[in-house]
Amino acid sequence: MNELARAIEAALFAADEPMTADALASFLGDAAAGDVRTGLRELAEHYGKRGVHLVERGKRWHFETAPDLAHLLRREKEQVRRLSRAATEVLAIIAYHEPVSRAEVESIRGVQTSGGTLDVLMEAGWVKIAGRREVPGRPVIYATTPDFLDHFGLSSRRDLPGIAELRATGLLDPVEDAYESLVSGAESEGGGEGDQQAPQDASDNDTAY
Structure with a gap:
């Protein structure tokens, strides 16, 4: 792992919230946004098979538990929250x-x-x-x-x-x-996208379950 990737890793680990590539480049000083994006992709590949993954959500990057290990960290019973x-x-x-x-x-x-x-x-x-x-x-x-x-x-x-x-x-x-x-x-309109099905037993009103 090169020095820039290590610096990105440290910055994301210490960050209070997910960061964009531009924010990371600004935080790291001399780093170019393009180089940071390359470093992020390298890090994501590096962490791909580990217990913690580096993921991008809405152009912001953060570490999260590997999906297949989430059950090991769950200590409280989940409460299912249904939408109307x-x-x-x-x-x-x-x-x-x-x-x-x-x-x-x-x-x-x-x-x-x-x-x-x-x-x-x-x-x-x-x-x-x-x-x-x-x-x-x-x-x-x-x-x-x-x-x-x-x-x-x-x-x-x-x-x-x-x-x-x-x-x-x-x-x-x-x-x-x-x-x-x-x-x-x-x-x-050019979106090409879909949505989630509503619960079959939910009433067609504006009340959340």
Whole structure:
């Protein structure tokens, strides 16, 4: 391992939060962002078969436990947190069309969306306020967060599955026409991406379970 890779490794290990290649280059002083990206790829390969992996989530890099060893570190019983169908739909719309305003979400869903649904998604850390649309009224717009990518194991939104992938894995039932329209709409806009199926027993209202 060369000196730059060692410096990157040390910086990421000591960092309080994930860092981008540009932030690492600035932190390390004389390092060029291109060289840092090369060092990051080398480090990721180096850690590929170890108990700790170096991963990229939303262009930010951090160390995390290898997925197959997570059970060894789990000391508390997991609590399954389910989203209502409405919250799952809203999350899918934001993921495929971000940044979007609440009015745009409602236009795509065809029903009114309560502020509580967005509050639940922001409390989970998956959605954030991304600014305001520069139109009359300047409505707030929403986008997904790096925690969303991390939770679903995605490097970027480009990794979201499309309609064909969802059908192949059985995650899209014939009755899920609404979800197909959400994904198809995103694909027609160039997104080429998909969403998660809502729990079958979840009610179609804006209440989280």
